[in-house]
Amino acid sequence: MPLIAPSILSADFTRLGEQIEEAEQGGADWIHVDVMDGHFVPNITIGPLVVEAARRATELPLDVHLMIEEPERYLADFVQAGANRLTVHQETCPHLHRTVQQIRELGALPGVAVNPATPVETLADILPFVDLVLVMSVNPGFGGQSYIEGSSAKVRRLIGMLSAQGRRGVEIEVDGGIDPKTAPSIAAAGATVLVAGSAIFGSGSISANIQAIRKSLAVEV
Ligand code: DX5
Ligand code: ZN
Numbered sequence: 163m164p165l166i167a168p169s170i171l172s173a174d175f176t177r178l179g180e181q182i183e184e185a186e187q188g189g190a191d192w193i194h195v196d197v198m199d200g201h202f203v204p205n206i207t208i209g210p211l212v213v214e215a216a217r218r219a220t221e222l223p224l225d226v227h228l229m230i231e232e233p234e235r236y237l238a239d240f241v242q243a244g245a246n247r248l249t250v251h252q253e254t255c256p257h258l259h260r261t262v263q264q265i266r267e268l269g270a271l272p273g274v275a276v277n278p279a280t281p282v283e284t285l286a287d288i289l290p291f292v293d294l295v296l297v298m299s300v301n302p303g304f305g306g307q308s309y310i311e312g313s314s315a316k317v318r319r320l321i322g323m324l325s326a327q328g329r330r331g332v333e334i335e336v337d338g339g340i341d342p343k344t345a346p347s348i349a350a351a352g353a354t355v356l357v358a359g360s361a362i363f364g365s366g367s368i369s370a371n372i373q374a375i376r377k378s379l380a381v382e383v
Contacts, residue, residue, distance in 0.1 A: 163349075163376070163379055164349050164353050164354050164355055164356050164379065165191035165192060165333075165354065165355045165356070166190055166192075166355075166356055166358065166372055166375060166376065167190065167191060167192040167193065167194040167335070167355055167356065167357045167358075168185045168190045168193060168194060168357075168358060168359070168363065168368070168372065169194040169195075169196055169305065169337070169357050169358065169359035169362075169363075170182065170193060170194070170195055170196075170216065170359075170363070171305045171359045172305045172306070172359035172360045172362070172363035172364055173363045174363070178212070178215060178216065178219065179215070179218070179219040181368060182216055182219040182220050183220065184369060185362065185368050185369075185372065186220050186222055187369060188367075188368050188370075188371075188372040188373065189369065189372050189373065189376065190222060190372060191355075192222055192223045192224070192225040192247075192355065193216060193222050193223070193224050194225045194227060194337070194357045194359075195208070195212070195216060195224055195225065195227065195245070196208075196227050196229065196305075197209065197213075197226060197227065197228050197229060197230055197240075198230065198302075198303065199229065199230035199231060201230070201231045202229050202230055202231045202251065202253070202254050203229045203302050203303035204303050204304075205303045205304055209236075210239040210240050210242070210243035213226060213244055213245055214243040214244055216244070217243060217244030223246040223247060224244055224245050224246050224247070225245075225246070225247045225249070225335075225355075225357075226240050226247060226249065227249050227275065227337065227357075228240070228248060228249060228251070228254075229251060229302045229303070230254065231254050232254070233248075233250045233251075233254060233255065233261065234255075234257075234260075234261050234264060237261075237265055237270075238268055241265075241268040241269060241270045245270055246271060247270060247271045247272075247273055247293070247294060248265045248268075248270045248271075248272060248273065249272075249273030249274065249275050249296050249335075250262075250265075250272075250273075250274060250275065251274075251275045251277070251302075252274050252276050252280060252284060252285065252288075253276075253277055253280060255274075258274065258288055259287075259288060259291060262274065262288060262291050262292055263291070266291075271293040271294065272291070272292050272294075273292055273293060273294030273295065273296055273333070273335070274288055274292050274294075274295055274296070275295075275297075275298060275302075275337075276296070276297060276298060276316075277298050277301065277302065278298055278299065278310050281316075282295070282297065282316050282319050282320045283319070283323070285320075286323060289323060289324060289327055289329055289332065290327065290329065292332065293331075293332060294332065294334075294355070295320055295332060295333070295334055295335070296335045296336075296337055296357075297313055297317055297336050297337070297353075298313075298337055298338055299313035299336050299337060299338040299339055299340070299344075299348070300337075300338030301338075302338075305359040305360045306359070306364070307338060307339055308339050309338065309339025309340065310338070310339070313336060313338075313348065314347050314348055314351035315351075317334055317336060317348065317351040317352055318351050321334065321351075321352045333354045334353050334354045334355070335353065335354070335355035335356075335357060336348050336353045336355070336356055336357065337357035338357070340356050340357060340358040340361060340375070341358065341360075341361035341375070342361070342375050342377070342378035345358075346378050346381055356375065358371075358375060361374075362375075
């Protein structure tokens with residue numbers, strides 16, 4: 163059963179601490195934090211200050227997704243704020259190997275993300291060095307978009323690459339448009355972490371929404 167990582171992008175920021183606690187009590191495994199800079203993606207969201215506040219609200223792993231240019235400038239700030247995992251985009255890192263090493267040296271677990279149009283095959287030479295690969299199933303920048311079909315096929319190709327390299331234990335995270343309808347096929351493809359924002363924080367009870375995703379995963383596809 164994949165882990166569930168609620169994305170606080172869709173949370174009510176006036177009650178962020180409470181909403182994170184509710185997600186934790188409702189069975190969230192990680193808390194996913196979407197950092198956007200208005201350059202790599204059109205939207206601007208949050209920085210280390212909010213990560214530091216989230217850190218005080220939970221002991222769950224903070225899974226920080228950096229949708230920013232030149233992420234290497236901010237890695238130390240995010241680790242200091244309490245990030246456990248830092249994921250950078252392949253598209254923003256000309257020296258990806260160095261950036262991944264920096265994350266590890268800072269004491270966080272490095273991940274690499276790819277946009278919908280970036281083939282997972284471009285990650286072949288970085289896979290030995292990362293703990294997580296994030297497959298974007300929407301174009302990064304906003305919550306509430308529709309899942310792009312074909313993302314499961316990317317997950318399957320990635321699993322093939324990892325097993326060809328004899329790599330075990332690398333988390334395969336899928337992010338964007340995940341809800342009880344889309345989750346089962348993504349899980350069946352072999353994703354190990356599902357990120358969901360609007361399906362969890364959008365409306366209704368946070369814990370019921372997490373349960374609805376979990377329940378959908380119990381159904382055969
Ligand atoms: C999109 C972000 C996602 C987003 C997912 O750029 O990386 O984490 O919050 O939101 P939903 O689940 O609403 O697609
Ligand atoms: Zn994200």
